[in-house]
Amino acid sequence: MIERILDGSLMPHGQCLLWRADLLFLHLVGDFLTVLAYALIPGALVYFIFKREDLRFNWVSVLFAGFIAFCGLTHAIGLVNIWHGYYFIEGMVKLLTGVVSIVTAYMLWRLMPSFLSVPSIAMLKQRNHELESVRAELERANKTLEARVKQRTYELEKKANTDSVTGLSNRFSIIEKLQSNFFHFQRYKRTFSVLMIDIDHFKQVNDLHGHQVGDQVLEEVAKSIKKTCRQTDFIGRYGGEEFLVILPETGSEPATKLAQRIRANIEALPLSIDSHVTCSIGVAHIEPGLSQKTLVKQADEAMYSAKNSGRNKVVAYKSKI
Numbered sequence: 001m002i003e004r005i006l007d008g009s010l011m012p013h014g015q016c017l018l019w020r021a022d023l024l025f026l027h028l029v030g031d032f033l034t035v036l037a038y039a040l041i042p043g044a045l046v047y048f049i050f051k052r053e054d055l056r057f058n059w060v061s062v063l064f065a066g067f068i069a070f071c072g073l074t075h076a077i078g079l080v081n082i083w084h085g086y087y088f089i090e091g092m093v094k095l096l097t098g099v100v101s102i103v104t105a106y107m108l109w110r111l112m113p114s115f116l117s118v119p120s121i122a123m124l125k126q127r128n129h130e131l132e133s134v135r136a137e138l139e140r141a142n143k144t145l146e147a148r149v150k151q152r153t154y155e156l157e158k159k160a161n162t163d164s165v166t167g168l169s170n171r172f173s174i175i176e177k178l179q180s181n182f183f184h185f186q187r188y189k190r191t192f193s194v195l196m197i198d199i200d201h202f203k204q205v206n207d208l209h210g211h212q213v214g215d216q217v218l219e220e221v222a223k224s225i226k227k228t229c230r231q232t233d234f235i236g237r238y239g240g241e242e243f244l245v246i247l248p249e250t251g252s253e254p255a256t257k258l259a260q261r262i263r264a265n266i267e268a269l270p271l272s273i274d275s276h277v278t279c280s281i282g283v284a285h286i287e288p289g290l291s292q293k294t295l296v297k298q299a300d301e302a303m304y305s306a307k308n309s310g311r312n313k314v315v316a317y318k319s320k321i
């Protein structure tokens with residue numbers, strides 16, 4: 001059997017071509033180039049698969065490479081058989097090539113749905129474009145959200161620091177401003193004064209006109225103080241009908257003058273209750289060695305002196321030493 005297979009004594013193919021040079025040339029060069037190409041193509045395929053381990057269907061590509069290699073082999077034996085007659089071997093290789101080709105073709109058709117499901121570059125580009133739009137949309141939404149949070153935080157902070165009746169800084173906020181001015185004085189020697197303003201006989205306003213009207217008067221007085229002060233001054237509602245004003249870069253004398261203007265403006269204020277209110281003001285000025293608490297106490301003491309000396313007055317604190 002082996003002898004039969006390896007028997008190359010059958011009529012060589014060249015005989016069929018009558019050893020004509022032109023026919024021999026065509027068959028030889030054609031088969032040689034085909035063998036060369038069918039060796040290089042599977043090589044390239046295997047190299048590509050080896051380098052790209054992430055690809056799906058690797059084994060189908062190997063099968064495809066095998067199918068091309070077998071085709072090349074039949075052409076190579078065709079070359080040999082120009083001079084020899086190994087038609088048994090040629091037939092066996094052809095049979096093997098046919099089997100590999102059929103298996104490859106079967107697998108290709110079987111896997112067609114999977115091949116079709118692999119997105120093309122154009123599809124990937126389209127998806128990438130869609131994802132990019134979603135990302136841009138998310139970024140826009142995020143920015144809007146950030147702006148809203150910022151705005152809301154600002155509003156909440158403002159609310160937390162504002163007195164709801166007068167719209168001025170509340171007690172917590174004005175004490176914070178006082179502390180900040182105090183630290184500036186300690187570090188940079190930036191002087192300041194404070195005014196403690198208390199509306200006179202405010203209880204009577206409430207008793208006569210009611211609490212709601214009392215609130216209205218508080219608001220009007222607050223507006224008047226704000227109008228009289230500079231924009232750089234800090235005004236806050238310190239207690240019920242008590243206001244604390246911080247005057248940065250202001251000595252005792254100019255602070256007392258301003259307090260007089262505030263007092264006069266409040267007295268002249270045309271209130272909605274058709275009568276007038278007055279206020280008593282205490283002035284205190286920061287000095288080295290003085291604590292923040294003592295400074296407020298001094299302004300408070302001065303304000304009570306104003307009350308005790310007949311109200312509707314301004315009194316600057318004077319050290320008892």
Ligand SMILES: Nc1nc2c(ncn2[C@@H]2O[C@H](COP(=O)(O)OP(=O)(O)OP(=O)(O)O)[C@@H](O)[C@H]2O)c(=O)[nH]1
Nearest residue numbers: 198199200201202203204206211212214215240241
């Ligand atoms: N409408 C209103 N009244 C307030 C508010 N907070 C405190 N008051 C009132 O302010 C009044 C303060 O009364 P007092 O402490 O006796 O002082 P006063 O009547 O102003 O008298 P003197 O300060 O001695 O001139 C009280 O009647 C409080 O109820 C407020 O937010 N709104």
